[in-house]
Amino acid sequence: MNSDANPILTLVWTFGLMSLFAVGGANAAIPEMHRIAVDLHHWMTDKQFADVFAISQMSPGPNVLIVTLIGYSVAGVAGALVATLAMCVPTAVLAYYVSRLFTRSSQARWPAIIQAALVPCSIGLMGASGLILALASDRNWTGALVTAVAAVLASATRLNPLWMLLAGGCLGFAGVI
Amino acid sequence: MPPDSPSAAIPAPDTPTSTPPGLIALFVAFAKISLAGFGGVLVWARRGIVDQHRWMTADEFNETYALCHFLPGPNVVNLSVVFGSRFRGIPGGIAAFAGLLGPPIVIVTILAALYARFGEIDALRRILAGVSCAAVGLLISAVFRMMTPLIKRRDLIGLVVMAAVFTAIGLVRLPLPAVLLVAIPLSIAITFVVRQRVTA
8 A cells, every 4th residue: 555645545546536436337347446446556456456356246136236345454443344335335325316307308319329329338347347357356277168168058048146256266276277 | 208297196007006115115125126036126026016016017117217227326225225216215215125135235245254264275266267157148138138129229339339439348458437437428428429410
């Protein structure tokens, strides 16, 4: 940690702002989380970031809880709580007001255009998430192979994703990856 | 999306909505949805709200979700607030939000503490490395699934915008706000012009 300012305030500012730019959900903001937590503030290493992503995918609850783990690594329990609320409250307030607006006057045209314009942006962001996490996780060719197999299985079958995470964990434990 | 979206007050003919849920019911329902949702809460949200409690019809749910999806931030969190407040105003929104986030925050914070304490143990490092490889594969498959409609429609503009955002964020590693403040207005303008031309 090399932040000279109060780390709690840094978390509030960082995730509060990110909240409003997370177009397409929490997974779309992963590149920004990586840029800030690993490259900018050095809160964690690349490997720790990949670990934290793995933990958040294995835990119950929405995917956004990766910020809880990042917050904890910066400032303990308080950091975990503050980071999560900073990431969720601004957009929740926005959602509340926008939903009231749309139930009153339903102008179906603008939301449709905005939505059509945002979808490609959020796919681009998710793709960047995939790249950054793959670079952080796949340290050798077996790791890359596991990623590729999981991607194909998840696209082609209706297998429960938990089984693939479990299989990945077993292969890792066995020292294959 | 139908032009006049049915509000919760005017039930559609097939609406099985009984009594609106109270604050505690909202909290408990969203806590259950959240704790059931490994890797994705949306499926469980639909199951809980539409099938189990019958608080919304499938159409109402889709419409609410579409709204939450085009807003920034975690979609399911937005959904909980919009849903809760529709029935019980701001307190309802807070109850659903707290139910969705409260219990998993406790669990994840415990996991974070365990990771901070034992994260250097070799076996755990190896397990997590394996899990993250698989988890990245799942994420990549989700990206492909979202891309498929763009490719099928031969939506060239969409694909170019997507590639541009991917390059700026993933390869050049520019800050997110800067990229989106350029990409979103541009994308909206292009979409608007293209649709004008199609309808004209």
